[in-house]
Amino acid sequence: xxxxxxxxxxxxxxxxxxxxxxxxxxxxxxxxxxxxxxxxxxxxxxxxxxxxxxxxxxxxxxxxxxxxxxxxxxxxxxxxxxxxxxxxxxxxxxxxxxxxxxxxxxxxxxxxxxxxxxxxxxxxxxxxxxxxxxxxxxxxxxxxxxxxxxxxxxxxxxxxxxxxxxxxxxxxxxxxxxxxxxxxxxxxxxxxxxxxxxxxxxxxxxxxxxxxxxxxxxxxxxxxxxxxxxxxxxxxxxxxxxxxxxxxxxxxxxxxxxxxxxxxxxxxxxxxxxxxxxxxxxxxxxxxxxxxxxxxxxxxxxxxxxxxxxxxxxxxxxxxxxxxxxxxxxxxxxxxxx
Amino acid sequence: xxxxxxxxxxxxxxxxxxxxxxxxxxxxxxxxxxxxxxxxxxxxxxxxxxxxxxxxxxxxxxxxxxxxxxxxxxxxxxxxxxxxxxxxxxxxxxxxxxxxxxxxxxxxxxxxxxxxxxxxxxxxxxxxxxxxxxxxxxxxxxxxxxxxxxxxxxxxxxxxxxxxxxxxxxxxxxxxxxxxxxxxxxxxxxxxxxxxxxxxxxxxxxxxxxxxxxxxxxxxxxxxxxxxxxxxxxxxxxxxxxxxxxxxxxxxxxxxxxxxxxxxxxxxxxxxxxxxxxxxxxxxxxxxxxxxxxxxxxxxxxxxxxxxxxxxxxxxxxxxxxxxxxxxxxxxxxxxxxxxxxxxxxxx
Numbered sequence: 291x292x293x294x295x296x297x298x299x300x301x302x303x304x305x306x307x308x309x310x311x312x313x314x315x316x317x318x319x320x321x322x323x324x325x326x327x328x329x330x331x332x333x334x335x336x337x338x339x340x341x342x343x344x345x346x347x348x349x350x351x352x353x354x355x356x357x358x359x360x361x362x363x364x365x366x367x368x369x370x371x372x373x374x375x376x377x378x379x380x381x382x383x384x385x386x387x388x389x390x391x392x393x394x395x396x397x398x399x400x401x402x403x404x405x406x407x408x409x410x411x412x413x414x415x416x417x418x419x420x421x422x423x424x425x426x427x428x429x430x431x432x433x434x435x436x437x438x439x440x441x442x443x444x445x446x447x448x449x450x451x452x453x454x455x456x457x458x459x460x461x462x463x464x465x466x467x468x469x470x471x472x473x474x475x476x477x478x479x480x481x482x483x484x485x486x487x488x489x490x491x492x493x494x495x496x497x498x499x500x501x502x503x504x505x506x507x508x509x510x511x512x513x514x515x516x517x518x519x520x521x522x523x524x525x526x527x528x529x530x531x532x533x534x535x536x537x538x539x540x541x542x543x544x545x546x547x548x549x550x551x552x553x554x555x556x557x558x559x560x561x562x563x564x565x566x567x568x569x570x571x572x573x574x575x576x577x578x579x580x581x582x583x584x585x586x587x588x589x590x591x592x593x594x595x596x597x598x599x600x601x602x603x604x605x606x607x608x609x610x611x612x613x614x615x616x617x618x619x620x621x622x623x624x625x626x627x628x
Numbered sequence: 629x630x631x632x633x634x635x636x637x638x639x640x641x642x643x644x645x646x647x648x649x650x651x652x653x654x655x656x657x658x659x660x661x662x663x664x665x666x667x668x669x670x671x672x673x674x675x676x677x678x679x680x681x682x683x684x685x686x687x688x689x690x691x692x693x694x695x696x697x698x699x700x701x702x703x704x705x706x707x708x709x710x711x712x713x714x715x716x717x718x719x720x721x722x723x724x725x726x727x728x729x730x731x732x733x734x735x736x737x738x739x740x741x742x743x744x745x746x747x748x749x750x751x752x753x754x755x756x757x758x759x760x761x762x763x764x765x766x767x768x769x770x771x772x773x774x775x776x777x778x779x780x781x782x783x784x785x786x787x788x789x790x791x792x793x794x795x796x797x798x799x800x801x802x803x804x805x806x807x808x809x810x811x812x813x814x815x816x817x818x819x820x821x822x823x824x825x826x827x828x829x830x831x832x833x834x835x836x837x838x839x840x841x842x843x844x845x846x847x848x849x850x851x852x853x854x855x856x857x858x859x860x861x862x863x864x865x866x867x868x869x870x871x872x873x874x875x876x877x878x879x880x881x882x883x884x885x886x887x888x889x890x891x892x893x894x895x896x897x898x899x900x901x902x903x904x905x906x907x908x909x910x911x912x913x914x915x916x917x918x919x920x921x922x923x924x925x926x927x928x929x930x931x932x933x934x935x936x937x938x939x940x941x942x943x944x945x946x947x948x949x950x951x952x953x954x955x956x957x958x959x960x961x962x963x964x965x966x967x968x969x970x971x972x973x974x975x976x
Contacts, residue, residue, distance in 0.1 A: 525729035532683055533744040533795070534717035547734050623779040624733055 295616060302608035307359070309604045310597055314355045317593050318347075327591035328394050345394055345593070346370030358597060361389035368392035368399075390601070391594030393587070400598035403583060407567075408602075410480050411579035413491065414571065415564035417499030422506040423557060427550070429507075430514020435541065437519060445511060453508030461501045461574035468497065480577050498575045502568050506560060513556065517549035524548070551621055555614050562610030566603025630698070631658030632835055633682075633803055638695040640677050640686060649907045651677040653859040654695070656938075659852070661802060664829065664836040666850030666867065668843065668882065670904050674859040675839045679805045681705075682837075683720055684712040699803065718748045721796035725808040727788035731780040737788075738764070738776030741795045748799050763794040767824060786817035790824065797828060803835045810845060822849055843886050847871055855879045858905050858915035861938055865947035875941040875949040875956040878916050914952065926952040 318324065325342035326333065333341065342348050346357060349370075357370065365387035369375055375382050383392055383399065390400035429449065433442040452460070468474045478498055483491045521527070522545045530544040531537075567581030576582070580599055587595035619625045640652040652674040659665045667675045680686060681693050687709060697704040699719065704712065724730035732740060741763065742756040751759075757776065764772035767790040780788055789809060796804055806825065810818035826849060829836050838849050846853050846867060853870045855863040855878065863876040874880045881900035902919040905911050911918050917931040930952045941949040942956060949956075 525724060525726065526732040528685065529722075529724060529730045529740075529795075530732070531685060532716055532722045534713050534715070534747045535743070536713060537688070544732055547732070551734075622734060623736075624781050 291619070295612065298612045298615065302612060305608060306601055306604050310358065310601050311355050313597055313600050314351050314358070314593075317591075317596065318351050320591075322591065324591050324593065328593075340374070341394065343371040344369035344374055347593075358391060361385065361387070361391060363387060365389050366392075390598035393592055393595045395587075395590050395592045396595070400594050403595055404580070404598055404602060407578055407580045407583045408565075409482065410577055411567045411572070411581060412565055413480070413495055414498055414502060414568055414577060414579060415561055417492070417495040418502035418506070418564065418568075419557065419561045421499055421503035422510055423553075425503065426507050426510025427514050427553070430511045431518055431541075431546070433511065433515040434518035434522070437515075442515075446515070449508035449511045452504045455504075457501060457505055457570045458574050460504055461498070461571060464497050464501060465574070478575055478577075480579075498571050498577055501574070502564070502571045510553070510556070513553065514549070517552055518545060521545045521549040551618075554617060554621060558610045558614035558617070559607065562606040563603075565606040567599070630701070632661045632700060633659040633837075634696075634698045635678075635682070636696045636698070638678060638681060638697060639693065640674070640681050641692045641694075643690055643692065644908070647908050650859050650910070651907055652681065655856075655859075655861055657852075657854050657861070657864060659803075659835050659837065661835050662829070662833045663851045664838060664849050666846035666853040667837060667839045667856060668841060668846055668853060669856035670841060672904050672907065673856040674907075675856055676807055678856075679722075679807060679837055679839055682803075682805060683716055683722060684709075687712065714748070717744050717796075717801070718799045719801055720803045720805065721799065721801040723789075723792050723796050723804065723806040723809045726812045727785070727792045728780060728812075730792060731788060733780060736777050736779055737783065737791045738778075741791065741798055744795050745798045760794070760798065763798050764791070767791070767794045767797070767828070768820075769794070785813050786820065789813060789817075789821050793821070793825060793828070797832065797834075800832060801834060803837070804829075805837045805839070807839045808841070809838065810842070811840070818845075825849070843871065843882060855882070858910050859907055860915065860950065861948070862916065862950045863948065864938065865944075869943065869947045873943055873947075873956065875943070875947065875953075876916075876951045877920050877922050877953070881919075914950070922953060922958060925958050 323338070325338050325345065325347050328345060328347075329338045329341040346354050346369075349357075357366065360366065366385050366389045367375060368383045368385060369381075369392075385392060385399045385401065388401075390404065392399050393403055396403055429445045433445040436442045465477075469477050475493065475497060478494045478496070481490050481494055518541075522541070527540060527544055530540045535544075565580075567579050567584050569581035569584060571577070572579045572581035573585055580603070583595065584599045584603075586592075587599065635658070636656050638652055638655040639650070642649040642651060655674070655678050657665060667679070669675050677686075682697055682699075682704060684704065686693055693705060695705070699715075704715070707715075731737065735743075738757065738760050741760045742753070745751070745756050745759055746753075749756075761772045761776055764775060769775050769787060769790055775783075775787075780791075783791060789812075793809075804825075809825065810821050813821060822845065825836070825838075828834070836849070838845065840846060850867045852865065853863075853867045854861050855870070855876065857878050863870055863874060863879045870879060871883065874883060878900070881898070884898040885900060900919055901921075905915050905918065911932075913930070913932040913934055914920070914936055917923055920931065923931045934952075936950045936952045938948050938950045941947050941951075
C-alpha cells in the first residue's frame, strides 16, 4: 500500500517536471517577441533588451527551465541576470523555495499571485461541487427510480438543455436577469470569509457556483441514473429483497453503495480540474481566481505566471488521482485486498 | 387435507410490446413440511419465474400474477406488500444460483447474514453476530468468528454457497426455495452442498423447492418432481415413479440426455431435437409437439390442435402427465434415435 502510494507520487512528480518543460518549450516556440510583450508597448529597443536579460529570456530554454527547477528546490533571486542584480541591488527580489518565479508584469512573485488567486478558485470549486453533487445525485436517483416516466424524461431532458448552453451565456443570463433585472441577488463579488463572514462569502458565490455546477449537473445526473439502474439490476439486490428488507433500504443501502462508487472517481478529478481555475466562469463574473490569472498571464505572455499556474493545476490533478485511487481501496473491499 | 404449500393455477404473464409472454401458465403443485419438490426443465421453461412468484418478487414490476399460492393457509398473492416483506426471508427463504453475484461485494458476509436476521428480530448487533457465527459454524464454515468479517470475494465458491444457505436458514424458515443451488459449483462441492441442505432440512423440518436442470440432483434430493415445459407442468409425481417410468416424451428425452457412465459406450446419448418454444407465441396444441418424435402415434392431429390435460397416467393417481399418448409403453418400444425434421421447425 505505502510502496504503491510512493510509486504514484514519484510518477506524479516526473509528470509535473515534464509538464513544466513542455510549457517552456511551447512558450518559446511561439512566433512572437516574448520580451517585447513583457516590457510593454512603449518600450524602446534598449528597454526590451534589459527586460529580456532581467527575465532570463536570452538564455537557452533548457537553462531557463533548470533555473525554474532550481527556484523550486532552493529559492531564487530576481532579476535573473547577475549583472543587473549587481548594478541595482535595491530592486532585487528574493523568492524563497519553493519559488515558482517572478512576474515582471505584476511586479510580484508568482507565489504571491497564486496565493492571492487560489482561495477564490477553491471557494468557487467547493460551492460548485457541493451543488452539482447534491443536485446530480438526487435527480439521478429520482430519474432512475421513476425510469420511463415523464419525471425521468423531464429531469434528463432539462439538465441536458442546461448543459447545452455555453457557460458564458448562462453566466451573463444570470447576471442580466437574476442580478440586474429582478435584483434577487446582489452583484456577485468575491469576498473572503475573514473579511465578510461565511454568509456573505456564500451568497456571493451562489451565482458563479451555480453557473459552474450546471456544466457538470447533466453528466452527473445521467451517470447516477445509469449506475443506479445497473446496480439495481444486480443479483444482490434480489437477495436483499428476498431477505425482507424494505424497498427504501434495498435502494439506499444496497443499490447506492455500488452505484455511487464510480462517482467518487469522477468527482475527485472534476473537482481537481476546477481547483486549477474555472476560466470561463471566473472571466464572466470577474472573479480574481486562478482561471482569470491564467487568462491574463496568457494574454500578456507572462511566462513565469503561466508556468506557475500550469504546474499548480497539473499538481492538483496528479494529487487528486492519487487520492482517488487510495480512497477506492477504502470504499471497495475487493480493491483493498485483491 | 391441504398441503403446507399449495400452488393453484399460478400464472405469471409479462406484457411486452410484442405481446404477452406467458412465463408460467397454469401451474399447480403442493408440498408438505420436511418434503422436497424438484422442479426440472430447460432454461426458460418458467422454473425460476414460478418460484420468484412465491416470494412476491414480481411485485412492483409489470408482471401479471394470478391464481393462488397458499402457504400454511395464507394466500400469498392476496397479502399486502408489507405482509409480504415480513414473510420474505423469515417464513420463505431463497438460495440463489450464483452466490458470488447474489452477495453484495461491499459488505462482509457476516454483515449480510446478520442483516437478514435483524430485519425480522429486534436484537442488538452483538446478539445477531453470535447467532450468525453459530449458523456459519452449522453450515460447516471453519473459523466462523473470523470468517464473519470476510468479504464474499475472499470465500471459495462452495463456502459462498454455504454462507448463502446460512443466510437462508438464519430465521428458521418453513420453506426454502433453492434456485439451481449447485449449478455454479464444482462437482465435488455440489455433493457436499446437497448433503448439507438435506441434513439441515431434516433437522429443521423445512419444506424445500429445488429448481434445477440436473436430474441427478433431483434423484438425490427430491421426494416429488415436477417437470416444466413452456411454462406448464408436463409431468408431476413421486420422484422414483417419474424418473423410472416417465409417461411424457419430454421427461423421457431429459432422462435420455443424461450421460450414463455404466452404459455401453457404443450406445449414443439421445438429445432432444430442436429448441424450447417461444413463450410469446407457443405452438398450438401440445407445446412439445414440434420436438416430439412420438407425435405420429397419436391418432389424428390431436397433438397439434389440442393441449392435453394434466391427468393421472396408467401408474396411479399421484403420477400426472400431460400427453395424448394413451399408453406410455409406446415411448419405450421405439428405439429410434430422434431425427430432427426441419419441416417441423418451419411450422412454428
